[in-house]
Amino acid sequence: MKNLNDLRDKAYQCAVKHGWHEIEYNNEHFICLVISELMEAVEADRKRDYAGKGMKELFNDAIFDGEDFKEIFDLNLKGTVEEELADACIRLLDLAGLRNVDLGEVTLDDLKCSEGFFDWTFTESIFFLVCNLANTNFIETHSFDSCLRVALMEIMGFCVKKDIDIFWYIEQKMKYNELRPFMHGGKAY
DSSP, X not given: OEEHHHHHHHHHHHHHHTTTTSSOOOHHHHHHHHHHHHHHHXXXXXXXXXXXXXXXXXXXXXXXXXXXXXXXXXXXXXXXXXXXXXXXXXXXXXXXXXXXXXXXXXXXXXXXXXXXXXXXXXXXXXXXXXXXXXXXXXXXXXXXXXXXXXXXXXXXXXXXXXXXXXXXXXXXXXXXXXXXXXXXXXXXX
């Protein structure tokens, strides 16, 4: 059982600490940033840039200080499909924190699906996710809270179907983000 509110709070607190909420933006701004992460995942898939086997062992067995962790992360995870999908989830978690959305808890069984868009190509599946995120009719007829939770569950469910331990990758990317400079050294939100 994963408490998504714990992940939400951690993502949001990191974003605040690093200056990402000093300007007020609307929900569409943040959703567009989620979509941009999903597009980066498509590009990584096209390059066949996946995290290699043994990443968990590499990160879990080694003891790193901050700079070592960043260097190992940059060499092994940066720009991979897994990292980009984790970024999309972290952006949704951050938005949920900003808007104080209760995401509740989830189990891996909650995320398992046997059919549907998960059986399409990677790019087709991401297109489906993006369409759902950008579907203003859905957002207008459902609460924003439920839209965020559905989007997060769809991405995480996709990862479970593709044997990507999304919670582990989110954890690694959050550690990495904590080590980054304020506004990642001058990047605009």
